[in-house]
Amino acid sequence: MKNSIRIIITVALVGLMAGVLALQIRQSHQAKMKEAMDAQAPISITVESLTLQPQQVSKNFSIQGITQPFQEVVVASEATGKISQVFIGQGDEVKAGAPLCRVDATLKEIELKSATVQLEKAKRDYEKFVALQAASNISTTEVESAHVQMMQWTYNVQSIEQQIKESTIYAPFQGLVIEKAVDVGGYLQVGTPVATLVNIQKLKAQVWLNEGAVSNVHINDAVRIQLDALPAVPINGRVRFVNPKANEAGKFQVLIEFDNTMHASAGMSLRAFFYEQQTTDVLLIPKTALVLNSETPAVFVIENKKARLQRIKLGNSRLDQVEVTQGLSANTTIVSRGVENVIEGQTLHIIQTNR
Numbered sequence: 001m002k003n004s005i006r007i008i009i010t011v012a013l014v015g016l017m018a019g020v021l022a023l024q025i026r027q028s029h030q031a032k033m034k035e036a037m038d039a040q041a042p043i044s045i046t047v048e049s050l051t052l053q054p055q056q057v058s059k060n061f062s063i064q065g066i067t068q069p070f071q072e073v074v075v076a077s078e079a080t081g082k083i084s085q086v087f088i089g090q091g092d093e094v095k096a097g098a099p100l101c102r103v104d105a106t107l108k109e110i111e112l113k114s115a116t117v118q119l120e121k122a123k124r125d126y127e128k129f130v131a132l133q134a135a136s137n138i139s140t141t142e143v144e145s146a147h148v149q150m151m152q153w154t155y156n157v158q159s160i161e162q163q164i165k166e167s168t169i170y171a172p173f174q175g176l177v178i179e180k181a182v183d184v185g186g187y188l189q190v191g192t193p194v195a196t197l198v199n200i201q202k203l204k205a206q207v208w209l210n211e212g213a214v215s216n217v218h219i220n221d222a223v224r225i226q227l228d229a230l231p232a233v234p235i236n237g238r239v240r241f242v243n244p245k246a247n248e249a250g251k252f253q254v255l256i257e258f259d260n261t262m263h264a265s266a267g268m269s270l271r272a273f274f275y276e277q278q279t280t281d282v283l284l285i286p287k288t289a290l291v292l293n294s295e296t297p298a299v300f301v302i303e304n305k306k307a308r309l310q311r312i313k314l315g316n317s318r319l320d321q322v323e324v325t326q327g328l329s330a331n332t333t334i335v336s337r338g339v340e341n342v343i344e345g346q347t348l349h350i351i352q353t354n355r
Helices: 002-040 106-134 140-166
Strands: 045-051 055-058 062-076 081-086 099-103 168-170 175-180 193-209 222-227 235-242 252-259 269-273 278-286 298-303 306-311 313-318 321-326 333-337 348-354
Touching: 062 252, 099 193, 106 140, 140 168, 193 269, 222 252, 278 333
Parallel strands: 045 348
Antiparallel strands: 045 333, 055 278, 062 193, 062 269, 081 099, 099 168, 175 193, 193 252, 222 235, 222 269, 235 252, 278 321, 298 306, 298 333, 313 321
């Protein structure tokens, strides 16, 4: 009897120990499974978000630019020969039609005198032949030959006179000589640079606009100019040219003309302030929302607490914000801060929502 009791107790203890061991193994397995699942779970990134709403903003905007001469030309020689006179120096102001330099035209002047003598003789011969023809003492062929001879010498005289005129190079417009490329005794050929002349009585402001801004700019639009060197001087200009072709960066050239009453120089930095109008339905995003490593402008849209990369098109920049012209709509929620740590499809932890 006692042996039976001992056997029963022993079996019970063994069973109890086996149960405890099995429970421990199960708990250990469950812990390992949880660790594995936690390791596979997506890492949540903390970001700030913004729900987009249309905003009424002023369409006036400003952009940096630079002044250019109203006119600039490299004046070239139209004659060949040795320079006999130079009438200008670097920094001189010249009027339109003023002589810049002269090529020695002594031989041409001698040619002109000789050709003039021949022309006068040809005229007398022609007049004589015409009189003889009237008296029926000469044929029509001889009269025509005399007329041809007279016209040939007329054209020769005109040609030499033009060459003598071209021996003096003149200023094409009133301006300032910024470079003198000739000296007395030098030799000129046709096309040789003589001087660089600029007209800065007026100036042009050159700016480059993106497609969103340039679409609202038109010829004769009023523009306010502020020179960095003369910020207190009010300057009013007008758009004179809008290039219909963008450069490699996708920017469009705009030229603004204004009177240089403040005696500014070409090459000065400026800021051009365009029109003032009110508009609605403009979506603005903070520049911190832009994904910098994207080939084209993009933001992360938040959908079910996950990030989705969205390509967008940008308009005007406004301090720390920028207009979105395409790719987003009202009530869309985007990552407004913290985009540098986000990848597409990642789970997001939003700590702040701006509306």
